[in-house]
Amino acid sequence: MGVDLGPLFKKEKCSINDLKNRVIAIDAHNTLHQFLSIIRQRDGTPLKDSQGKITSHLSGLLYRTANLIEAKIKPVYIFDGEPHPFKTQTLEQRKERKEQAEKEWKKALEKGDLETAKTKAQQTSRVTDEIIQQSKELLNALGIPHVQAPSEGEAQASYMVKKGDAYAVGSQDFDCLLFGSPILIRNLTISGRRKLPGKKIYIKTNPELIRLQPNLKSLGILHRQLIDMAILIGTDFNPGIKGIGPKKSLELIKKTGNVENALALIGKSNAPTFSEINEIRNIFLKPRVTDKYLLQWSKPDKERVLKILCDHHQFSQERVESALEKFSTIEYMVKQKNLFDF
Amino acid sequence: MFSAKVKSDVIKGIIDVTSPLVNEAKFNISPKGISLRAVDPAHVAMVDLEVKNKAFEEYKADEMELGIDLDKLSSIMKLASAGDMVSLEYDEDTNRLIIKIGNLVRRMGLIDTAGMPDSKMPNLDLPAKAVIKASELTQGVRASEAVSDHLALTIDKESFELYAEGDTDTVNLRLPKDLLLELSSPGKYKSLFSIDYFSNMIKPVKGDDPVTILLGNDNPVRVDFDIADKKGHVTYLLAPRIESE
Numbered sequence: 001m002g003v004d005l006g007p008l009f010k011k012e013k014c015s016i017n018d019l020k021n022r023v024i025a026i027d028a029h030n031t032l033h034q035f036l037s038i039i040r041q042r043d044g045t046p047l048k049d050s051q052g053k054i055t056s057h058l059s060g061l062l063y064r065t066a067n068l069i070e071a072k073i074k075p076v077y078i079f080d081g082e083p084h085p086f087k088t089q090t091l092e093q094r095k096e097r098k099e100q101a102e103k104e105w106k107k108a109l110e111k112g113d114l115e116t117a118k119t120k121a122q123q124t125s126r127v128t129d130e131i132i133q134q135s136k137e138l139l140n141a142l143g144i145p146h147v148q149a150p151s152e153g154e155a156q157a158s159y160m161v162k163k164g165d166a167y168a169v170g171s172q173d174f175d176c177l178l179f180g181s182p183i184l185i186r187n188l189t190i191s192g193r194r195k196l197p198g199k200k201i202y203i204k205t206n207p208e209l210i211r212l213q214p215n216l217k218s219l220g221i222l223h224r225q226l227i228d229m230a231i232l233i234g235t236d237f238n239p240g241i242k243g244i245g246p247k248k249s250l251e252l253i254k255k256t257g258n259v260e261n262a263l264a265l266i267g268k269s270n271a272p273t274f275s276e277i278n279e280i281r282n283i284f285l286k287p288r289v290t291d292k293y294l295l296q297w298s299k300p301d302k303e304r305v306l307k308i309l310c311d312h313h314q315f316s317q318e319r320v321e322s323a324l325e326k327f328s329t330i331e332y333m334v335k336q337k338n339l340f341d342f
Numbered sequence: 343m344f345s346a347k348v349k350s351d352v353i354k355g356i357i358d359v360t361s362p363l364v365n366e367a368k369f370n371i372s373p374k375g376i377s378l379r380a381v382d383p384a385h386v387a388m389v390d391l392e393v394k395n396k397a398f399e400e401y402k403a404d405e406m407e408l409g410i411d412l413d414k415l416s417s418i419m420k421l422a423s424a425g426d427m428v429s430l431e432y433d434e435d436t437n438r439l440i441i442k443i444g445n446l447v448r449r450m451g452l453i454d455t456a457g458m459p460d461s462k463m464p465n466l467d468l469p470a471k472a473v474i475k476a477s478e479l480t481q482g483v484r485a486s487e488a489v490s491d492h493l494a495l496t497i498d499k500e501s502f503e504l505y506a507e508g509d510t511d512t513v514n515l516r517l518p519k520d521l522l523l524e525l526s527s528p529g530k531y532k533s534l535f536s537i538d539y540f541s542n543m544i545k546p547v548k549g550d551d552p553v554t555i556l557l558g559n560d561n562p563v564r565v566d567f568d569i570a571d572k573k574g575h576v577t578y579l580l581a582p583r584i585e586s587e
Contacts, residue, residue, distance in 0.1 A: 021384035164459040167383055213454045336536060337581040338385045342464045342562055 004233060005174040005226075008246050009215050011208040014185065019167070019207070020072045023295065024185060025157035027171035028077040028146065029127055032135060034172065035060025036125035043114050044105055044121025049313040057131050058309060061138055062323050068188070069144075069297075070326035076166065076295055077139060077146040079132060080153040084283055086237035086276075098124050134308075141305045143298035143330065147290075155179045155287030165295060168209070175236070177212050178227050178284045184210045220254060227284045228259040231272070237280045238272050300327050344371050344408070344432040347400040350422035350443070352393060355546055355569040357419060359389055359576050361412045362542035368458045369408040371432075375401070375574075381461045387539050388579040390463060397573035399427065408432065408439060409453030418448050464579065468556035468564055470497035470527035474517065476547035476567070479504075482515035483541050489513055492583050493537050497557045498530040506537070523552050531557045533582040543578045560584060 039056035040046050046056040068075045083091060101123035108117040139146050149156030157169040158181035168183035169176040176184050187205040216223060232249040234240020241263075244252070252262040263271045272280070302324055309315040356378075360367050363382040370377045375394040381387070395401040422428055422443045429442040438449045486493045486506030493506040493513075502522055504515040519525045547553055547567050556564040565578040 021382075021386075164381075164461065213456050217454065335583045335585075336384075336386060337560075337562075337584060339381065339388055339464055339562060339579055339581045340385055341581070342466060 005177065005230065005246055008219060008250060009174070009177075009210050010218065011186075011210050014207050014209040016071045016073070016207065019185070021074070022167035023074045023076060023165065024068075024168055024170045024188065025147075025160045025166040026075050026077050026188070027153050027157055027169065027173065027176070028079045028132075028135065029153055030171045030173055031064070031077070032057050032060075032127045032131060033125055035064075036127065036131070037122040040118060040121060042118065043109060044118040046121075046125075053313070054131070055313045055315070057127075057135055058138055058313060059315070061135055062142070062305075062309065062315075062320065065139075065142060065144055066323040066326040069330055072329050074295075074297055075144060075170070076160075076293075077135075077144065078153045078157040078160075079136070079146060079148050081149045081151045081156075081288075084151060084237060086280065086283070089239070090236045098126060138305070138308055141308055142300045142327070145293070145295050145297065147293040150290050151288040152179070152283070154181075155283075156289050157181065159287070159289040160293075174210075177210065177215075178230055178235070179287060180212065180223060180284075182212050184212075186210070219250060221250070224281065224285065225253050225258065227281055228262070229253045230284075231259050231277060231280055232262060235280065237283055238276065239270075241266070241271060297330055299330055300324055343434075344403045344406060345400070345430065346398045346402070347427055347429045348398045350419060350426045350428050351424055352397055352570045352574070353415070353428060354419050354422075355574070356391065356393065357412060357416045358546040359391060359543075359569070359578070361416060362539075362545070363387055363389055365413055366409060366411055366453050366458070368455045369410055371403045371406045371408060373403055373405070379461055379463075386536070386581045387543065388461060388463070390577040390579075391569070391574065393570050393574035397570040400429075406432070407455045409455040409458065410439070411450075411453055414450055418443075418450065421446060464562070466556075466558070466562055466564065466579070468531075468558040468561060469529070470531040470557040471524065471554065472497050472502040472517075472522055472527075472557075473524035473552050473554050474502060474522055475549075476544065476551040476553050477549055478515070478517060478521075479544055479553055480547070482513070483537065483544060485513045485515070487537050487541060491537055492534050493540065494532060494534050495555070495557055495563060496530065496532040497525070497527045497555070499527055501525075502555070524554075531559050533557060533560055533563060534585055535563060535580055535582055539580050543580060546576070 035057045036046060039060050046054045047059055049055050065075060101120045105117055105120035105124060108120055136146055147156060154169065154171060154173065154176045158176045158179035160166045161169055161181045161183060168185045169181045170185050170188045172186055174184065185207055187207050216226060229249040231238060232241050232244045232252060233246060256262045256265055259277050260274060305324060306317065306320060309320050310317045360378065360380055364380045367378050367380045375392060377392040379388065379390045418441055426443060431440045433440050437452050439452060441448045441450055482504040486504065489508035489511040490506040493504055496503040501516055501518045502525065506513040543565055544553065546569060551567060554566040560582055562579050562581045566576065568575055
């Protein structure tokens with residue numbers, strides 16, 4: 001879900017063309033969750049195959065990746081590893097919310113209230129182990145690299161951008177900026193339409209680019225102070241202080257310099273302890289990451305893709321084939337070697 | 343501290359070799375001169391350039407980094423004619439570069455260099471070497487552009503060859519040893535390159551300028567030439583294309 005830092009950052013418009021030939025490290029969990037929420041029927045039921053298994057994520061992955069490759073953008077999907085123990089509470093809460101939404105979805109359906117049903121249904125989306133496994137298999141067949149993060153996916157993605165192996169992190173969340181990614185790209189969709197959560201309104205979306213350093217500079221804070229701000233607002237690793245949003249936390253951190261001083265000033269009782277604060281800082285500043293990955297794009301294995309999507313999950317062969325045609329630009333990318341391959 | 347006076351042509355030369363690869367670059371300033379290294383976002387080509395302090399009419403500098411938006415710098419330099427003197431001065435208080443051309447003063451905002459990665463030069467073993475006149479190379483590349491999107495370079499013990507093949511047409515430029523400024527190769531070496539990148543790479547060289555080409559088999563090419571009246575030097579690396587998988 002991430003930290004609500006959006007309102008503070010300056011966003012630059014960016015076109016798909018600006019991203020040509022660039023590697024984008026995509027937060028897989030965030031993206032799959034998006035597919036599972038959005039790709040649903042009118043009553044909120046996700047896409048399913050003949051055995052009743054969800055296929056929204058496969059549909060999303062195929063078409064989204066095809067559009068990126070056609071635009072000569074090189075995606076690499078980063079999957080989450082083991083969550084930090086501090087995240088357990090967040091994960092528990094998410095699970096509870098989903099169970100609650102599940103009940104409300106059913107209720108709305110009984111009443112015939114389709115609009116509420118769809119909204120509630122979207123909130124039930126869960127990226128299960130099976131969904132992750134199927135997504136990785138599809139990516140393998142499509143010839144698209146993916147990386148297994150030791151812990152947080154966004155930490156790994158940010159590390160790869162810092163190292164220069166990728167140009168930006170692709171995610172809707174702002175957390176990668178806490179992990180120090182120099183550039184975040186949001187709305188990396190080509191279709192250019194996104195539904196506002198919980199509303200029946202579609203907004204036109206363009207990819208937007210958020211650069212860490214210039215934003216820190218204009219906010220007048222250091223990177224570690226951004227992390228301190230996030231701790232006050234609440235992160236995936238702590239619930240945050242009640243009544244403190246992005247603006248208030250910026251004000252507090254600028255005034256006091258760090259979380260400890262800010263907490264002393266406002267004197268809240270439900271605050272994290274100093275050792276917890278340090279641990280959360282370390283999650284962002286020294287995350288567990290790996291160098292064990294290979295960034296290689298290859299031609300899709302058409303037969304395998306058709307087998308997975310059409311034989312196993314009853315996708316229309318015609319539509320899958322036309323999506324696969326968009327992968328022809330990969331030939332150009334495959335033949336052109338990278339300087340650092342040598 | 344950085345303050346210098348230089349002919350506009352030297353700055354234009356730096357822009358010519360760097361701007362096809364990146365929009366922004368980190369200029370490393372030192373008492374000895376200016377250097378920069380940039381890699382294009384696709385990691386296909388790298389430019390490494392150095393302009394010595396001797397290339398400047400006046401030059402005073404401490405060690406520092408300047409993050410420069412090359413599009414901006416290029417549009418400013420279009421206001422200068424060939425041979426015009428340009429003065430450059432870093433204003434620490436506002437973090438801007440003050441550029442003076444005649445009576446015109448432009449204060450150019452600089453980019454934070456913190457996010458710009460330092461790339462390492464890959465370690466390459468390129469056994470074949472040929473030194474060619476710029477005009478010969480330019481002619482071959484221009485002709486190839488019309489027939490294909492990639493070209494093949496071959497160096498053997500006797501000659502240098504450039505070859506491009508399209509659907510219907512081919513281009514061939516073969517220069518035997520006696521038409522080259524230098525040739526040394528222990529055998530036959532061949533690699534393929536994107537013409538887009540290649541033609542950008544040799545844009546700044548003209549006429550009789552010697553261009554040094556180092557080549558291997560399915561390996562990057564290294565191209566070296568001088569700029570700024572031999573008071574500056576450019577090394578270009580370009581990754582190959584592979585013919586088939």
